[in-house]
Amino acid sequence: MEIEIVLTHEAIARSQSWNVPFDPDTGSLVEFYGIVRETEGDTKIASLKYEAYASMAEKVMREKITVLEKKHPCQAIRIVHRLGIVPQGESAIYVGIQSRHRGEGFLFLREFMDEFKKDVPIWKSS
Amino acid sequence: MEFCLLVSMFMKILFFAQVREAVGRSEGMLALDEPITQQQFWAMIISPSPALAVHQKTARLARNGSYMQPDEMIHPDDEIAVIPPVSGG
Numbered sequence: 001m002e003i004e005i006v007l008t009h010e011a012i013a014r015s016q017s018w019n020v021p022f023d024p025d026t027g028s029l030v031e032f033y034g035i036v037r038e039t040e041g042d043t044k045i046a047s048l049k050y051e052a053y054a055s056m057a058e059k060v061m062r063e064k065i066t067v068l069e070k071k072h073p074c075q076a077i078r079i080v081h082r083l084g085i086v087p088q089g090e091s092a093i094y095v096g097i098q099s100r101h102r103g104e105g106f107l108f109l110r111e112f113m114d115e116f117k118k119d120v121p122i123w124k125s126s
Numbered sequence: 127m128e129f130c131l132l133v134s135m136f137m138k139i140l141f142f143a144q145v146r147e148a149v150g151r152s153e154g155m156l157a158l159d160e161p162i163t164q165q166q167f168w169a170m171i172i173s174p175s176p177a178l179a180v181h182q183k184t185a186r187l188a189r190n191g192s193y194m195q196p197d198e199m200i201h202p203d204d205e206i207a208v209i210p211p212v213s214g215g
Contacts, residue, residue: 034215050214053142053207056191057214081214093215113215119193121207122214123143 001069002076002098005058009084012091016080023075026098030105032113034093036086045126047087053121057081064115072108074099081122092124134159135202139171144210145185148177158202167200171208178208185210 002020014033022029036048065077075098086092095112099105134157141149149171156170164187172178187194188207200206 051143052214053140053188053209056188056207059191116215117212119212120214121142121188121209121212123210124213125143 001065001074003062003065004076004078005061006078006080007052007054007057007083008080009082012080012082012094014091016078016094016096018076018078018096020076023098025100026075028099028102028105030097030099030102030109032093032095032109033091035091036088038088040126043126045088047085048092048124048126049085050081050083050092050122050124052081052083052123056121060120061116064112064119068108068111068115072099072104072111074104074108077108077112083122137200137202138205140205140207142207142209145178145181145208148181149175158200161199161201163199164194164196167206181208181210 002023004019012033016031038044040048061079077098078094078096080094082090082092095109097105097108099108136155137158139154139156141152141154146152154171162170167187168182172182186209188209189198189200189204191205193209
């Protein structure tokens with residue numbers, strides 16, 4: 001499975017372009033953008049600030065992908081997480097998954113994000 | 127004549143997010159002669175920074191970039207990160 005992980009202080013464009021050519025077996029591309037809302041809890045916010053333990057964050061993501069690809073074989077995954085200040089309405093994270101069929105792509109994305117939220121050492125503050 | 131030479135090694139400690147704010151810095155060093163338990167580690171870092179105590183129940187320790195198992199020991203040349211609950215994505 002092709003894996004691309006990017007931690008960046010730059011804005012995450014909508015839509016994302018892939019650096020690697022699509023796998024000829026790819027029949028589905030499932031994409032997720034996590035966007036900073038106007039409210040965090042009950043508080044109105046203009047932005048969130050993200051920080052990461054970058055080397056461990058990438059290592060943990062790769063470990064999660066290795067486990068998940070055995071359950072839901074997919075062709076490629078591209079993850080971009082923005083660090084620093086992310087204004088309301090802009091994306092904090094992008095995850096794209098190429099798979100043969102949509103089913104495994106949806107399952108992979110959902111489980112990956114659940115695992116991401118539990119263990120990947122990235123933090124937000126308002 | 128016999129010599130016994132003890133050489134301390136300096137372990138690097140990384141603090142992130144709320145834990146960094148409690149300590150007031152992002153990195154620290156700890157001189158160790160021998161492996162210690164995680165409980166001993168917490169006692170050693172809380173002693174000079176009492177504000178860390180409230181994080182002991184919720185923060186996890188990572189040893190050289192991997193979350194530690196409950197009985198895993200900390201060695202003098204390790205890099206230990208104190209990881210408060212994560213909130214990325």
